[in-house]
Amino acid sequence: MIIGNYKSNYNSDESFFGDWPNKFAFILLCLLLVLIPFISSGYVIFLFTQVAVFIIAIVGLNILTGYTGLVSLGHGALVGVGAYATAILQSQFNLDFYINIPLSIFITSLVGVFFGLPSLRIRGLYLTISTLAASFIIIFILRNWNSLTGGDSGLILDPIEIFGIKIISENNKYFFIVPLAILSILFAQNLFRTRIGRAFIAIRDADLSAEIIGVNIVKFKLMAFGLGAAYAGLAGSLWAYNFLAILPSQFELHLSILFLAALVVGGSAQTLGPVFGAFFVVIIPELLKWAMGFLTPLNPTIMEYTAPANSFVYGILIIVFMIFEPMGIASIWSRFWNYVGRWPFSP
C-alpha cells in the first residue's frame, strides 16, 4: 500500500493527465477504441464491453479500497443491487433507461451508505467483516424476495431504446458502455485532485491524524462508501442492460473476490489499476478456455474444470501479487515508462 502522493512541483500536482505523453496516449487509446468494433469480431467486442463494465465496478472499489483504505468484500453484491434495481424499475414501473440508470445508481449508493454505517465506529478488519456480512444479507434478500426479484431464477429485462434504435447488437452495446467507462475513469481521476479525494487519501494513510487536522472522518468515509457504491450501481445497471438477464448467483462472494483480485493485480490507488485489472480478469478465463481446448482431445471432460480453475487462478494471482508486486501491473507499467523516459541514463 502506498503512503503519500509524491509530486515534485505544483504543475504536476494540478495537471489532469500528468504529462504530455499521457495525454497523447489517452487520445490515441480513445481513437483505437473507436476503431475496434470495425476491425474485430463480435466476440472480441463482447469481451471489450464486459471489460468496460468491470472497469466501472473496479474504479468504484478502487475509490473505496485503494484510495480510502476500506477493504470491501461486498462490492459484488452492490453491483447486484444496481443490476436488480435496474431490472425491477424497468419491469415494475416501465421506466426508460435515462431515468432508470441514475435511479439505480442512487438506490445502490443509498444501500452502500447504509452498509457503510458500521464504519463510523469500526475500522480495518471489522469493517471488512461487516461488508462481508452485508454481501451475504444482500444476496439472501435477492434470492428470497421472490415477488420482486424472481428468486433463484432471476429477472429478464428489455434492451435500451435510444431514438428508436434498440441497443442489442454487440456494436451498439459497445458504443453505449465503453464511453461511460472512460467517463467514469476520468471522473475518478479528477476526484483525487479535489478536496474530497485528498480527504480519502488522508483517511487511508492515517485516519486519526486526518481527523486531528480537520478531516471530518464520518462524512468522508460515508462519502467514500456512497461513491464506491454509486460506481457499483452504474456497473450493475450496465451489466443488466448488457446481458439482459440476471441471476442472484452471479453476484455472490466470488464476484467480490474477483473485483478485489482485479484491483490487486491491476494496482490499487492508481488510475490505470482498474483498467489493467479488468482486462486481466476477463482475459484469464478466455486463456484458460483456450488452453483447455487444446487438452480436450486428451481428456474430454476437462472443460468442466474451467470454473474451478478460474477461481484457483484468481486466488493465486491475489497471493502472488500481494507478496511480490503489491502495487500491481500499473506500477510495473509506470516503472517501465520511467525506464524508457530516462534511457540511456536509466538505472
Next chain:
Amino acid sequence: MFDPIFLIENSITGLFSGGIYALIGLGVVFIFRATKVFNFAHGAVMMFGAYFYLTFSEILISFGSPNWLIFLISLPLTFTASALLGMIIEKFLMRPMMGQHPFPLIMITIGLISVLEGAAAMIWTPAAQYPKPLFPLNIDFIGSLAINRQMLFSFILAIIIFLIISILFVRSRSGVAIRATATDQSTAALMGINVSGVFSLSWIIACVTGSLAGILLAPLNSLTPTLGIVGLSVISVVILGGLDSIIGVLIAAFIIGWVESMASHFFGGQYKEIVPYIIVLLIIIIKPHGLMGTRQIDRL
C-alpha cells in the same frame, strides 16, 4: 410450530451444532491471537480437511478394511495432511508478510479462499460427496424427545477437543509461548521464545482442529467445495466471542447455534444461513469487541 417438544429438540440441535462451531472458531482465535491475522480462509481449510478424510477413508474402504481400522488410520493421516497444509500456508504465504500492514494479510487469506475452493473442485469435483460418518446415524428417544446420536457424539467430541486444547493453552509450555507472543511479539522473541515456531504451531493447531470440525460437519450437510463459504459464517461466533477470547468463543458458539436453530424453527430453514451475518452486523455496530474480547485502543 409451537409444539414445545419440537422447540426443545430444535434448541438441543442448535446447541449441538454450537459445539462444532466452537471447534471451528477456536482455530480462527488461535491464529488471530498468535499472529494478529484474521484467517478468512479457515472455512476453506476446514473443507480441505474434510476432503483429506474423504480420500483416505475411501482408499481404506476400497481395501475392505473394517470400520475401526478406517478411523484409526485415516484420522491421523488427515490430521497430518492438514497440519502440513497449515505449515505450508504459514511458511510460504504468511511469513513473508509478517509485521506489515494488515491489508496484504487480509487479502492473502481472501485469495486463499479462492485457491482452496478452486483446488478442491479440481481435485475432488464440485459434486456433493458423503464421507463416512464417524458416528452412526441413529435417533434415540428420551421420553418423547428425539436425539440424533451422530450430532450428540460429534458435539461431545468437539467439546472434549476444545477443552483439551484450551487447557493446554493455559497450562503447557507451548501455550505460554503462544500467549506471550500474543501479548508482545518482540519481547517474547527477546525472552528466547521461538516466535516463528509459535506462528507455525498456531496454524497447525488451527488446521487440525478445523479438519476435525470439517469431518464432523461434512456428514451432517454434505461435502462440496462451497463448504468453505458455509464455514465463513463462523466469523459470527468469533466476533461475538470477541476475536481473541477462547471462553468467549465457546459461549458465543452456543448462542449462535441456538439462535440459528430458533430462526429456522420460527421462520423457516433458509433463514438459518443469514442469522449469523445479521448477528455480526449487530455486534459490530453495538459492541465491536464482543462478549469477552479485549477492548482495542487506537494509538497514533
